[in-house]
Amino acid sequence: MEKNKTFTPVEQSFLNDVPRNNKVNVPYIVVDNFPNLGMLTALRFLEWVHENPAGVISLPTGKTPEYFIFWTKHILENWDSESILELRNRHGLMFQDKPSLADLYFVQIDEFYPIQSSQANSFYHYVNKYYIEGFGLKRENALLINSNEIPLAEGRNFEEIFPDNKVNQELRYREAQNALEKLQKESIFLIDNWCSEYEEKIRGLGGIGFFLGGIGPDGHIAFNIKGSDPYSTTRLTSTNFETQAVAAGDLGGIEISKERLVITIGLETITHNKNAVAIIFAAGEAKAPVIKNALELPPSNLYPASVLAGLPNGRFYITLGAAGMLNDYIDDYYRSGTWSQEKTDKAVMSLTRKLNKYAEHLTLDDLREDQYTQLIPGLDEHTVQSVIDSINGKIKKGTERLSSEVFYHTGPHHDDISLGLLPYIHYQSRNETNASHYSVLTSGFTAVTNKFLIKILNDTLSFVKKDEIEMLQYPDFFEAGYKNKKDKDVYHYLINIASGNAYERSRAVSHRMVRNIVELWTLKNRQDLEIRISEIITAVNFSYDGQNPEPKIQTLKGMIREYEEELVWAHFGVRTKNVHHLRLGFYTGAIFTEKPNRERDVIPILKQLRDINPTVISLAFDPEGSGPDTHYKVLQAIAEAVREWGKEKDLSNIKIWGYRNVWYQFNAADVTHIFPVSLNAMSTMDESFTNSYMSQVDASFPSYRYDGKFSHLSIQTWVEQLKDVQLVLGKPYFYDNESPRLRATHGLLFFKEMDVEEFLKSARELEKSTEGAF
Known part of the structure; x- marks a missing residue:
């Protein structure tokens, strides 16, 4: 396609040949896959830094920036190497002098509140590790959201004011009912004031010059969830279920993320500087619906990312899957390349949904009037039947023995x-x-919460102390016996599913936990086992939710998941030797x-x-x-x-x-x-x-x-x-x-x-x- 002059040299190098006939709110660029998405974003960032060496940047947290961070560092660290020189030339990064990130100003986008800044799952920790230190930025040039440093009533810390980490926003609008609530109410207004000052500091820098952010499943950018005011500024706010579900992995479970508020820059914070480069990047088919809404529907509070429509340099960088529901890409799918039965199936199925009409009731006029079914080669009264036959054939294939x-x-x-x-x-x-x-x-250990692990360990310790783990009495158990009869642990559990005996099911789990702990810590006797279980319980109790545990506890959590997997397939007679970890x-x-x-x-x-x-x-x-x-x-x-x-x-x-x-x-x-x-x-x-x-x-x-x-x-x-x-x-x-x-x-x-x-x-x-x- 003809290169759009509004795109920079880097962006033009990534433009593909999909005709763009559809009016969208924000220009977009599509790449093949997730790593290439990071490469494009890194190159565009370095292109902007070269022009704005003392500019104001705001960069995202989470998993989406993985390849952006990788490519930014990789390009800078290998600037003059043959491979990077070729990469720069191919993608329009033509200047010879390596960009310096040292004089950039950095603005943290958001943070959970409250959260200890020292926790590895805090965004404060993330931006310090990957951006301040990782990119070599100056800490004095950074505006950061440190929960520990936000002033609260009577100079207290948030653990005293909000002992359960819950901030009741209703206190903004009602009277406090006790001394603690009085401190909490005063503290909430102090946090609000801190947020206003944070916003003022950003404005004092001239606003954000380069913003990069992901997009949430509800369409949120930063923590500006669906329904956020496009004129919103930095604030303490709550989130919705979709956002809480995504944050659950960071915080150790949705039961925690549901209760945790956030501090976030606002939508107007992002768009205040009208010359800002503001980029939303997204990968995968799961993001396709929110991308379509943000780009093709009229800008609205329902689609927070649509605020980028007000910025000349607003962009969406997305993968093919994320672009899959855009009209341009649907149109290109049907109009380019060889026509196939798959295209016929897809076009007719789409029409049945559009008209809410069964295929057998579609008329030839219906097919001729639709922009895509009309493209089907040899369109006639047999076309719909070919789709019916195709789907029926897939069912027959699916039910073949x-x-x-x-x-x-x-x-x-x-x-x-x-x-x-x-x-x-x-x-x-x-x-x-x-x-x-x-x-x-x-190993999947991150899916096991601390709370769940502690319950199993307490149950196991109790069974051990009550002499109800009989295998501990076998003379060779601590030498070799612990490795044997794992199928018995599985059978023990499932037979008590059948009988409805919860106590025995718990005992079966404890048998497997004993084997796992003996194996991991190479224990030699029962006393060592009891001590070790108690030590693990203490260690987990002293860790915060979402913390990455030490390696052996990681493995122990993973072994719980492995036992669970063995239980699933044992329902169908599969032995543990056929379940591999x-x-x-x-x-x-x-x-x-x-x-x-x-x-x-x-x-x-x-x-x-x-x-x-x-x-x-x-x-x-x-x-x-x-x-x-x-x-x-x-x-x-x-x-x-x-x-x-x-x-x-x-x-x-x-x-x-x-x-x-x-x-x-x-x-x-x-x-x-x-x-x-x-x-x-x-x-x-x-x-x-x-x-x-x-x-x-x-x-x-x-x-x-x-x-x-x-x-x-x-x-x-x-x-x-x-x-x-x-x-x-x-x-x-x-x-x-x-x-x-x-x-x-x-x-x-x-x-x-x-x-x-x-x-x-x-x-x-x-x-x-x-x-x-x-």
Whole structure:
């Protein structure tokens, strides 16, 4: 496309050839993947710094900036190297003198309140580590939000004023009812005053010159949630459920983030300087709806990011998935490239939703009047039937019985496989000629709250002291016995699900905890065990919620998740030897998980591929990082292992199944298999989830889409997918079908089958962009 003169040289180098016919509120640029999003943002930042060496910047926290930070440092540290010189020339960074960040002024965007500034999960700690220190900025040039330094009543600290970390904003509007509330009320007004002074300091610098921020699931920027006033300034405020769900990972659970207020700069703080470069960046299909709202709907309080429409230099930088619902990209999808049955399916299904009309009732005039179905080659009265046949074929393929297959089901985290494929796995596992292996690639310890761990440890200590862990009496237990009979721990738990004996279930969990603690700390006797359990309880009690624990406690938390995974598959007769726990080393619980590397993260997967020799590999298919960042990093590690495996044997008959779950979904037109899910299958999945994933039942880390268990959200997704397909096939296709399985259908599960070449092609671009990860 013709280069838009409003874009800078760096931006022009990233513009693609998608025609832009749709009017949007803010100019946008689309890149292929998450790492390239960071590269574009870093290059544009350095381009701006070169022109504004003493400018005012405000940069984001969280996981989204990972590659922005990486590329900024990498480019600066290797400025004159051959590879970076070539990169700079290719992307319009033509000046020779390396930009200096030392004289920039920095403005912290937001912070939880209250929170100790020393905590690693505070944004104050984040900006100091990654921006002040990481970028070499001057601390005296930084405006920071330090909860410990905000003045409160009588000069007290926030732990005295708000002992439970809860700030009751109602005190702004009602009288205090006791001495503590009086101090709290006075303190809230002091915080408000501090926020006003913070805003005044930003204005005193001339406002923010370069703003970079992510966008939340409700469309928020900074902590300006949906409904925020476009003229808002820095303030103490509450958040909504979507924001709290995202923050739960930082704060150690939604039960904490629901109670925590935030201090945030306002929307007008961001737009005060009309010459500011203000960039929102976002990756993945999950962000597509909020991107569409912000860019294509009239600016509104409902879409906070739409305030960038008032800035000539406002921009959105997004990945292909995040751009997927924009009219420009939908239009380009249909008008460019070769027409396929997938496009026909997608166009007709979209029309059924648009008109709320069953496919069999669509007329030829309906098809000719729609801007996309009219493009279908050979459009005639048989076109709709071709879509019906296509979807029906996917259901037939999904219900085919497979035999003599070796399944290697992988998940980035515990519960991913179950949430993505369980009903289908259960269906195929009934054929005893099939063999199944389940491999969880990371330890997933961050999903176990301190509160949950302490309860289990207290229960375990109690059972030990009451002599109710009988295996401790075996003479060789502390030497070798602790390694044996792990299947018995699983059976002990599940048999007491059947009998409804909660006490014995707790004892079963304690048996496994004893084995784990003895193994991790190489204990030699019962007395050492009791002392160690007490020490772990003390250590966890003295850590703050969301704190990354010391390595052995990390592993202990992960082992709880591993036991839970074994319980799930034992529901279906799978032995623990077929449930594998890889604990790939890149997963450390740090804000930015490391890039996978070959020796540590790829070779263990390759070894399993060699040992198991699967005919089918299933994986969470998230090439853009719509879900947790672990997903796409695991995807790359699996892809590299498969590449290596392909050097040793012919993989032409290997099938790859890409599944999705609670974080992102397929369109029915994009998949190869559609599997009918009955009420019984939904109940089985929900019960196995509830019975097994003990640490997740309280949904401390929920999806922003649903306030509850992931199992319920998966079921909700299957039901929604059925509704879409019913518009094509009609409801009678299901309730009046000759097949009892289809008559029992109340949800649909989608997945995509690929051959090895197709899978590796989908992963290759991201692998290349991580530059030397392998």
